[in-house]
Amino acid sequence: MNSNTRPVADPRPAFVENPEQADQQQALGRRIITDGIRTVFLVGCGGSLAAYGPSVYTLDNRVPQLVVQAMNSDEFNYRKPAGLGPTSIVLVGSHTGTTAETVRAIDTAKAAGAESVVSLTSDPESPLATHADLAFTDRPTKWAWDPKEIAMARITQGILDAAGLAASGFDEALAALPADIPNVFADLDPALHRIAEDLATKPVTYALGSGPMEGMARAFAMFYMQEMLWRHAAAYNAGEFLHGPFEMTESQAPYLVLCGEDATRPMTDRALGFLNRYSEHVHVIDSREFRLAGVPDGVRAEIAPIVMSAVTTRLAQHLEAVLDHDLSTRRYMFSVEY
Template identity: 40%
Template sequence: MTQTLQTLPLKQIDADTVEKLASSIAERDSITRVVRDVVDTGLRNVYFVGAGGSLICSYPAHYLLQQKASFPAFQLQSDELNTSVPELMGPGSLVVLASYTGTTKETVAAAKTAKRAGATVIAAAKTGSPLAEAADVAFSGKSDLFELLVAYELLAATAAELDLEAVSQALTALPSAVHHAIEQAEPLLADIAQALKDEPITYVLGSGPSYGWAYGFAMCFLQEMQWKHAAAFNSGEFFQGAFEMVDDDTAVLLWLGEDASRPMGERAKAFLDRHCKKAQYVDVRDLELPGIPTSVREHVSPIVVGALANRLAQHYESVRGHDLEQRRYMFKVDY
């Protein structure tokens, strides 16, 4: 895997970040109607199902429902559903799926599996894609925000304790706030990529909904898209073994969110400050999110983490000269 590194031009910050998020939020009314129909006909439980990035993107919504919902919410890898349908899945189940391309074969199969079980299936997928065709209702929104919107509407429809005015204010402000956060974090992200670009392995930590992008950054961005060895750990599980591998020569990246699990990240940071000279931190609390009410920052901060992870990957691409679209096996061989 050793390669001679040459730099690539750094991509501009995605000009369509605001547009993508705004177009997702524009589907809110349609999501509300679908969710209320499911609730009115007897909602029993919710499943977030996906593979790779789409599973990662479900962490914020799943975490929010675990905190506030009066009904059970589950998270499943697509083929886990295909190989073993949960006994609780059936009429009254809402299954929420996503796929960037709408063609991920195990996720398309999972939609069909869920429908055979009697569940209502909704998805974020490209119009006309196999997943869109397999779902009862398909939306075109950005996966993580789409699923968070579903969670918000489920809570509203089931009369959960929720400040709907603050939520609406946050959603209106979110596209511009995310773009602002990326711009504000740009120097930090550039420094992290430069500091860690040559490391033989990087440990990536996160807790609560931010664990999704700790896992996603290690697996999708570093392993898949940069061919770099990496491993992800929940910030709490880090102390159950992995921290024994840490010394002053170990590269660690820690994502710190603003949700209830933040003390787990702070504990990890306190340890790393003492025992690891190569630790790097991205803390959403340090970033301005204009227009986002303080009471809602904990819910939307994982969306910000996802955007920052994507931008950090672009910095890796630039300083390592390894195109994020380059693959050895994915989309190229049968698997």
């Protein structure tokens, strides 16, 4: 750790939706139900794959007539799943729109006769956008959270609406996020800095979550800690903690536990109860403590993962300062052939 901690960067700006695209995304979701689509494949790599997590959780739990499968792009290309065909829609996501295996996934989907291929990317001129049947694009900015998470929330909302399963207050909640999340940052910044200072002194960080928070834990460990900060880290589903990682618990090992408000919360609470007895470095980020004045109680569980994504991004900014290591620095990515 660098002894001369540099200032923490300002929070990244809140993503503000394009109303026209939001309407189109919801319309796509409704069409998935009305057109009798049976399978939705959500294809991407890294953070783009992680952005699908909350929607997969919601749709798996609430829409019985629809199979939703998130897959790494090249796994999709090599496996060519049996459900891929005229009754499937494929969504492909890449921030730059140039990830080679994700671009190839468009050809895989079209060759199998998928009903349509929809891309989520920041660049409307990228191969991902121009080769897809429909493209939703945002602006190439480092946002407080991934715009693909909002796009997927809108598509999910459309699916639930057409299936007669939509919860009231979802539109209101998404509209409130640009105003609410800065308040969450203001509340949590002192605690996030303390967490960063502790994690920076440890050789490895373990992250845990359940339900949609498992994906948030995995994203933090893989993309922020490993890819961007070059720190050893691992992430686990809280329900799997007993089956292996449990035995590695030590008093000085640090744990980052992400707690949500969905039905799987007891799994995380169980792991947390154990960790609080046997580790002296347990750090909890609990969405129940998020000050979300514009989010109705009935949809907090669905909105919490998007906010947690923003909060873990903010934690990474604190680590960037404590470690004096730019989040944009890479050793190999974009620099060597792979």
